[in-house]
Amino acid sequence: MVAAIIDAIILRVVVAPVGFIFGGLGMAGMMTGLPHRGLRLFGGGLTFILLLFGSWLYEAFMESSSYQATLGKMIFGMKVTDLNGNRISFERATGRHFAKWLSGMILGIGYIMVAFTERKQGLHDLLAGTLVRRS
Secondary structure (H helix, E strand, O other): OHHHHHHHHHHHHHHHHHHHHHHHHHHHHHHHOOOOHHHHHHHHHHHHHHHHHHHHHHHHHHHHOOOOOOHHHHHOOEEEEEOOOOOOOHHHHHHHHHHHHHHHHOOOHHHHHHHOOOOOOOHHHHHHOEEEEEO
16 A cells, blocks of 8 residues: 555656646736636646546556565565466456456545455455565
């Protein structure tokens, strides 16, 4: 869980400048009397889209790479593998990422399952056929 928070912070730091740029342009427009609402809306929407796509690409590329982990997982010495301990493909990492949405949408029960499954798998791991292991 802490690894996921670290990853979210890293992603936010990378995407935040976009929001600041468009938010700043919106504030400048407000001070000069120029239309500003559209810029703020555009900046917020663009930031949201970048966060969605950025989190997917970040997780899928990192977990399918030779590192087999995001930076947050690396800090805690964890790796994502298939059920046999092998590196996962980009496609499987993508499936795991989007299966996390399902784990969260059902009141977080998909994450709580980690405490009750034999191999400590969440719903997203069961669906993707993955394990998170200590290196």
